[in-house]
Amino acid sequence: MGDNSRRSKVECDERGNPRSQWEVFVRQRESEPMCHVGSVAADSEPAAYEHASHLFDRYAVDVWICPAAEVGRYSARTLSAGGDESRVSEP
Amino acid sequence: MISISKLLCNLDAEGDGLRYDAASESSKPQIADEKQRKPVVVWNATRRCNLYCSHCYAAAETTPATGEFTTAEAKRFLDELADYGAPVILFSGGEPLVRSDLVELVAHAADRGLRPVLSSNGTLLTPEKATALRDAGLEYAGISVDGLPERNDRFRGHDGAFDAAVSGIEHCLDAGLKTGLRYTITEANAADLEGVVDLLVDVGVDRFCFYHLDYGGRGGEIIDADLSPSAKREAVSRLCDLTLDYHDRGEEIETLLVGNYADAAFLVEYALETFGEERARAVYEYLERNGGDPTGERIADVDYQGNVHPNQFWQGYSLGNVRDRPFGDIWEDESNPLLSALRNRESHLTGRCSRCQYQSICRGGSPLRAATTSGDPFAPDPQCYLTDEEVDGANPVVGDVAD
Numbered sequence: 374m375g376d377n378s379r380r381s382k383v384e385c386d387e388r389g390n391p392r393s394q395w396e397v398f399v400r401q402r403e404s405e406p407m408c409h410v411g412s413v414a415a416d417s418e419p420a421a422y423e424h425a426s427h428l429f430d431r432y433a434v435d436v437w438i439c440p441a442a443e444v445g446r447y448s449a450r451t452l453s454a455g456g457d458e459s460r461v462s463e464p
Numbered sequence: 465m466i467s468i469s470k471l472l473c474n475l476d477a478e479g480d481g482l483r484y485d486a487a488s489e490s491s492k493p494q495i496a497d498e499k500q501r502k503p504v505v506v507w508n509a510t511r512r513c514n515l516y517c518s519h520c521y522a523a524a525e526t527t528p529a530t531g532e533f534t535t536a537e538a539k540r541f542l543d544e545l546a547d548y549g550a551p552v553i554l555f556s557g558g559e560p561l562v563r564s565d566l567v568e569l570v571a572h573a574a575d576r577g578l579r580p581v582l583s584s585n586g587t588l589l590t591p592e593k594a595t596a597l598r599d600a601g602l603e604y605a606g607i608s609v610d611g612l613p614e615r616n617d618r619f620r621g622h623d624g625a626f627d628a629a630v631s632g633i634e635h636c637l638d639a640g641l642k643t644g645l646r647y648t649i650t651e652a653n654a655a656d657l658e659g660v661v662d663l664l665v666d667v668g669v670d671r672f673c674f675y676h677l678d679y680g681g682r683g684g685e686i687i688d689a690d691l692s693p694s695a696k697r698e699a700v701s702r703l704c705d706l707t708l709d710y711h712d713r714g715e716e717i718e719t720l721l722v723g724n725y726a727d728a729a730f731l732v733e734y735a736l737e738t739f740g741e742e743r744a745r746a747v748y749e750y751l752e753r754n755g756g757d758p759t760g761e762r763i764a765d766v767d768y769q770g771n772v773h774p775n776q777f778w779q780g781y782s783l784g785n786v787r788d789r790p791f792g793d794i795w796e797d798e799s800n801p802l803l804s805a806l807r808n809r810e811s812h813l814t815g816r817c818s819r820c821q822y823q824s825i826c827r828g829g830s831p832l833r834a835a836t837t838s839g840d841p842f843a844p845d846p847q848c849y850l851t852d853e854e855v856d857g858a859n860p861v862v863g864d865v866a867d
Binding site for chain 2: 388399427428432446
């Protein structure tokens, strides 16, 4: 069995800024694996696909779209390790 | 960023090394001895803002957003930027001054060797806050004003915003902070350019940055308010005239253009017509060293959620998120075909950009404006105002440096 104790869940919400983020994966050639190429902001999956197509059409055989909020992320590295975790916006 | 005052008036500035690889030729202390190889990083430290501007690229709101970095996360993020070697961190927003830990974070950045600078609407800059930021190591404050009082306040959705911004500028100057203007040129405020410069010179400001509207955030919803290409050309020409007038009177203001690299070609044409071939060649040489539109290369943006963007306006596409991976690893990962293409865009540009004689000093202008209007980031920038004769011509100074 693998040791999963060194990883912790990356806490994050939808990562929207403010529109929802969609993770984008492309396969550049049929023989290659899917690669993560970032995310696009869009209100729906079709809109996210259209947005990603504009950016990656010329490089991609396949395009996969996934809601950023639906990805479970576990990492041995985290920005939030230790320290003051309180909110910082003044009222 | 293109300095009119450097190119047309030989005014040295702290950014000469960073911008033109001309540190050794400059009389001013330099931010960097060599032209930057790593990006200036804009950090939208918060989405929250006390104003609601119609052109805000970050689509800021008056209410807090979820997902902003805690103080601990922000410090670790700044540590990673410093370890990577980013030369400058620009604290932006939203309005960064709504963060209660801003002074602490500016101090942390300075301690780690990052050059901290600020982009603010100025309205929350009290004398005490300006002094605290100076003491923390802030190197520069850029304050946004977008027209004379009535027009600015309408643009910013708040009566009294102009006067409050000018007060903020005065508090920064009183604290000894280098302070400049940020002005986004649109159809609504182009007529106010000279009036705002005159007014702020009287206040003591000597640095003026003029931004072209880019089509990100709410800026993408007011494309109709952008100047037509011909009106844009006229506005840039007026800024060149204004800069020369000030310098002729012995007032050495620094004027810069941001966000439309057709300006680079225009400045070569302007210098040729105004000063002749020798000066135009020198201008061209500086602009070749500058390297054209910096998207995906010399400028980066990290939003309040940690998403990394190819520039501060391109908020709709993210290369990755610093909560998942350090900034430097995301930025250096050229397995991303779009990032790789942005860095080798000469072989991807289409239309008249592919044959333009000024390609090496412009590099297609804004890929965001091109993508927003045509779907293709490598199509011609819709706000290129060069004539066909200028695109296809044979300016005698062009090519000398490259050759």
